[in-house]
Amino acid sequence: MELTTFWFLVVAFLWTGYFVLEGFDFGVGALLPLLTRGEAERKQMLETIGPVWDGNEVWLITAVGAMFAAFPAWYAGLLSGFYLPLVMVLAGLIVRGVALEWRGKVTARERALCDAGIVAGSALTAFLWGAIFGNLLYGTAVATVLGGALSLTLALVHGAVFVALKTTGPLRARARRAASGIAAVALPVAVLALPGIPAAGAAGGGWTAHPLPWLAAGAAAGALTAAAALLWRRREGWAFTATAASIALATAALFGTLWRAPLPGLTVAEAASGPYTLGVLTWIGLAALPFVLGYQAWTYWVFRKRVTA
């Protein structure tokens, strides 16, 4: 495979990993006051993501770093082009990260402030990522709002299912019911928004017109439907797999559509670094990735047990 293609896939893979992993972190954060009754349950709910959220966020840092190294012009154009939205993303990530880390070390009154920061930072950032990419594809307010609604609702379902999967007791039951409820909202949003991703290719904005993004978008909607059905049957593990697949497939549809030109007027080949840089990063990346994936997976294994109140 040609190196620029390979690195485009690497960048897409890293963003996919980020959206799938931090997707449930965002959902857990945004739903914190809605799903819990009292401090013990809040601690229980946050402990489901406690050991892993920071590592999940590194997927974003790696995705952006890989874009910088492999496609400097894409990195520079995307980040400077979405300047103010990204300032808000950064503000959201800052507030949320600090609040998550400090929450257990403050007074009860300050804890309420931390909770507000976790909710606002999670919901805002989850909305903004979809809004940014929706705006990138169409440049319209409708696409921006639909994109944001899609990423936010997907994150909420994904997070609620994750809480149901990782907890016991009343919180688990409440999270499962909430997940079903949110899925009922997320499904129509997805049906409206998901076709918009591959359809951008046909709209003639220079994006990629190809059947594969259509296939991915359709499969994403299918996976979300399956998640709703699995929730109904109380199959939490499979429902979580399905919401993860839905987010991954939606991201795949997005990057499939961006494949020809990741930014208007900029092709992947034009944006790419030279073959030397891509080659040497490929070898280092291939050598390191098994370890990185291995110890991250090990973390999930160590904390595999359900969290009790």
Added chain:
Amino acid sequence: MDALDLARWQFGVTTVYHFLFVPLTIGLGVFVAGLQTAWHRTGKEDYLRLTRFFGKLFLINFAMGVVTGIVQEFQFGMNWSEYSTFVGDVFGAPLALEALLAFFLESTFLGLWIFGWDRLPKRVHLACIWAAVLGSNISAYFILAANAWMKHPVGYQVVDGRARMTDLWAVLTNPTALAQVPHVVAAAFVVAGGFVIAVSGYRITRERRAATGGDAAVPLARAARVPGDPAMWRGALRGALVMTAIAGAVLAGTGDASARYMGEQQPMKLAAAEGLRHDTAGAPFSPVPGIEVPNLLSLLAAHDPQARVQGVEDIQRRYQAEFGPADYRPNIPVVYWSFRLMIVFGLSTVGLSLLGLWLTRRRRPVPAWFARAGLLALPLPTLAVIAGWLLSEIGRQPWTVQGELLTAASVSPGVSLGEVAASLAVFTVLYGALAIAEARLLVRHVKAGPDPLTVSPDPRGPGDVDAEAALLTPTLMY
């Protein structure tokens, strides 16, 4: 005032702010790992209490370093898109490697450490904190290699108006980086050492007052709950003094190497740091304006008292001939004074640590006045680090990449003055509020002191995992 000026302010402010937290992450992390190792080896409960106490302070600080670091990675593309497009092929590589090889290690194993007290075998749990601090230190290497490349670009070729990497090894073993990395990491250990010196000194003062009933501000209940523990704090203080003194020696040696590279690679910065106007053989150094030590600058820059050091105005003339008409002089007063303040603040911290080591030699108790003076070890090294970065980065101006790309040509053309003003306002307000919150949180936890242990866990004993976990988790978890 235009978008370029504000973008520079924003980068300067956010970078200096980010670097208030980074040294503590790097140095204090190693100190905590060392404490936990000591507990593991000896089973002494004091080490466990200190691990938990400084571990908590470390985590409060760590959060700030992480979230302000994300801003840094985004900011290159957001505010400096021309720079990013020009250098990404070379400069992006160490950043990508930093994320892949360092940040994953750091964040994943720190998560395991925080939540793994009761779930991991003790040796594995100890290995987790070491893996995390290893990640922090590796990240310092990669980002500083990238920074060194801006000062002394190597291993590249400019093709079609973009820098193309030709040799990653040359970028990663850039002599400028090999001098700068140990210098900055040693500075981080001095900052962290100073932090522990100040905290321990404060605890010693406070507990002595509480013991003699001299401090009405300490409620009796708390004084009783946390009995004075002079031996424990003296141990922490001594450890930090040793760490600071050793790091100080590394700091001096690598600073010397950096000055020599600066003379070769960034003569303008060196000339500005001395305010030397014209090329001079046997150049003097002025500790303060008006007093000159003959030949010292030549000695520092080239290890030869007679060496020729280039002067600002002569370099300006040569650069104009080489790069075309422009002003190639940095802000000379800022560079001149930051150089001196860095040295004064840095040396006084190291001096304080040497003094402390001598005063507490051979089981001598910590003198009361030194415990109080130890508080100075908190601001001094931090001020030195700030001054060092101002010297390093303002001295590089007007270049972002020495000899290749001017700062004025690096800024994002499509980002308006209003947008940068808005982001600068957001970051200023947010960072200001968080600085106050972090300071208050740290002070509160330092005042409260370490939590007492109700039973004495032995790290080598079998079967006490659960008892110990019950003891530890409330303070280390969310």
